Amino acid sequence: MSSSLTVTSLSFSWPDGTPVFDGLDAAFGPGRTGLVGTNGSGKSTLLKLVAGELTPTDGAVRVAGEVGYLPQNVTLDTALRVDEALGIAAKRAALHAIEAGDAAEEHFEALGDDWDVEERALATLGELGLGHLGLDRSVGEVSGGESVLLRLAALLLGRPEVLLLDEPTNNLDLYARRRLYAAVTSWPGVLIVVSHDRELLDLVDQIADLRAGEITWYGGNFTAYEEALAVEQEAAERMVRVAEADLRKQKRELADAQVKLARRKRYGQKMWDSKREPKIVMGARKRAAQESAGKHRIMHEEKLAEARERLDEAVEAVRDDDEIRVDLPYTAVPPGRDVLTLRELELTYGARVEGAFELRGPERVALVGRNGAGKTTLLRTIAGELEPVAGEARAHVPLRFLPQRLDVLDEELTVAENVARFAPDATNNRVRARLARFLFRGAHADQKAGTLSGGERFRAALAALMLAEPAPQLLLLDEPTNNLDMASVRQLTTALESYEGALVVASHDLPFLQSLGITRWLLLEEGELKETGLQALEDPA
Structure with a gap:
């Protein structure tokens, strides 16, 4: 069977x-x-x-x-031996007992026909790259x-x-x-x-x-699935456009019909007022006109309702999978590794970092403070876009900076071409496969950056930075949720969940920062950078 x-x-x-x-x-x-x-x-x-x-x-x-x-x-269970974790401890014990000369029936019952249990276990461990473990080692190791x-x-x-x-x-x-x-x-x-x-x-x-x-x-496989899905979605989007055009047509026809009926009504009233025909004739004409007008209106309203229903069905067929799905293993930073050092740093416009500030491992840092406190200046200095007045800002790992204005994109290049600029060694197929995870599929990857909506532009900029080579192990984001709708904020949060490097985010959006799993809170206030906590930010008193 x-x-x-x-x-x-x-x-x-x-x-x-x-x-x-x-x-x-x-x-x-x-x-x-x-x-x-x-x-x-x-x-x-x-x-x-x-x-x-x-x-x-x-x-x-x-x-x-x-x-x-x-x-x-x-x-x-860390106390288990490997053979116990594999579920073969009882069979193995029975086998060893039989090999030692103990012919008790329970040993044969426990072992059954599985005489090669140890060989199979060691072979399976070897196939999975675990041959070094052995069967007697502790799982805790x-x-x-x-x-x-x-x-x-x-x-x-x-x-x-x-x-x-x-x-x-x-x-x-x-x-x-x-x-x-x-x-x-x-x-x-x-x-x-x-x-x-x-x-x-x-x-x-x-x-x-x-x-x-x-x-x-x-x-x-999955590649074939994506190709089939792209064809389906293109067809579904075409059906939406057809249904939208039909709906507009039905609305126009209903409006035209209403204008014509209004004209007829005014003409009939004029005839009634002028008493040009016998009253009985005019009454019959009025009833027939009302009946005809009613049928005409109902017909157009039914057509309009049907057009709306077709549009609803067409829209339902278009997927709204607004979640970014991305795997970024090469962004990982080991705990304790030096990522960023700020030492006796003085910035343009007066802000400063006294002493030494160290960022180590995959920490997630929130940079908060009032507008004009110098958060953007600090990020731009760390990114190397601004020279410090004094002191040192040194990144020890590859970094990328996403500014508020999203000017990392070349307006004249397509989305795929923009990403390829940051990953010049990646093949076109690889770029497109990874862009699909940022919701740029098929023809959408060929749109010029200058034609993108706000949310699309943000996704494209984020994709360009996070898919860059070498992979960024320090990511700097400046007010990333500005001008984003809720769907785009969710997309950003989901993307950052997959990011395994160090993160510094300047933002006023506390719920968004909390959703990122922030590990340190830094407050830039009165020109000085100091450690703080979420509670102090929520309750300044």
């Missing part, structure tokens, strides 16, 4: 009543499936329902075979990335028919990712993977797009 997974009329709601699925139907056969969708669409929830970690409100999950599940956040691979090794040894992976490349370095890719490629049964790792998703056989509680299927 081939392995398979089926969900039928699956419904699930959180305890507070928030619905996630309502009658979901889906079937997964042998092969590799990439499960994609926006954050909050229910991808991880679906995997937990299949794995039995959550119970459906209604409906059923049917699996032919065993299920292996790798959760997004792997935690292993392994790194976070090794914990993920160790949990995966346990699943592979269990030989489940259905394997569920939720963001498996989290905490994995490049080498470990290659090991994971190889394991995924060779998987023989049903495999469902949720990931933001494009390279991993390009190894799958099909994409399941989870959206609004329903799954849409696309054959091929």
Whole structure:
């Protein structure tokens, strides 16, 4: 019997009543499936329902075979040995007892037919780059990335028919990712993977797009999915334009009809007032005119309503995935590494930093102060755009600066060309693939920077800096939420969640700063830079 997974009329709601699925139907056969969708669409929830970690409100999950599940956040008991974490400790003990001459029946029952359990375990560890661990080592000695691979090794040894992976490349370095890719490629049964790792998703056989509680299927890997989606969206946007034109036409026709009816009414009233026809004839003419006018008006109003409905349907088909999805592993800064040094710094316009200020590791610093306090001057001095009057401002890592005016873009170049300026060694395909994560897909990447809206311009500037090569390990942002709508602020916050370097943000927007996970608050006041806290800013008293 081939392995398979089926969900039928699956419904699930959180305890507070928030619905996630309502009658979901889906079937997964042998092969590799990439499960994609926006954050909050229910991808991880679906995997937990299949794995039995959550119970459906209604409906059923049917699996032919065993299920292996790798959760997004792997935690292993540090007191365990590696063989215990792999789930083979009992079989291994039975094997050793039999080899030592103990022929007790319980040892044979515990071991079953798995006589090569140790060889298989060591081979699996070796395939995943964990051959150095050994089976007797403590789990407490392994790194976070090794914990993920160790949990995966346990699943592979269990030989489940259905394997569920939720963001498996989290905490994995490049080498470990290659090991994971190889394991995924060779998987023989049903495999469902949720990931933001494009390279991993390009190894799958099909994409399941989870959206609004329903799954849409696309054959091929993630690249093929994006191409198909771009074609769909272009067609959907054309339908919106057609529907908008039709709506305008129906509005015009209704207005024209109303003008004509008003003229007829005025003419009829004039005839009535002048008594040019017998009263009975004029009465019949008036009733017929009213009846005709009513039918005419109803017909045009129905056409207008139908045009509005077609437009609503067309707009609904156009996706509004306004979330930036980006992976920036090369921006990572190790804890404790020197990032920025300010020493006895005196700026133009009078602001100063007395003594020495050090920024180390991936700290997230909020720079606050009144307008005119010198925040922009300080950032421009750190970025090298302004020379200090005295002292030193020295960055120890690659940095990028996003000014308020967003003038990092060349107005005459396209979005893709602007990004390519900052990453000259990147191929065109790589630039476009990464731009898609910043919501510039297909023809949108070929728009000139000078034609972009405010939100689009901001996204393009942010993409150019964050995708720059070498990757910026210090990012300076000057009032980034100025003139941004809520959707654009959410996009910025999401993008910065993926940024692993040091961050200095000058802003008055405290909720936005809080959403960034700020670790240090610096106040520039009366020409001096000093440490402060969020509470002091919220309650100056």
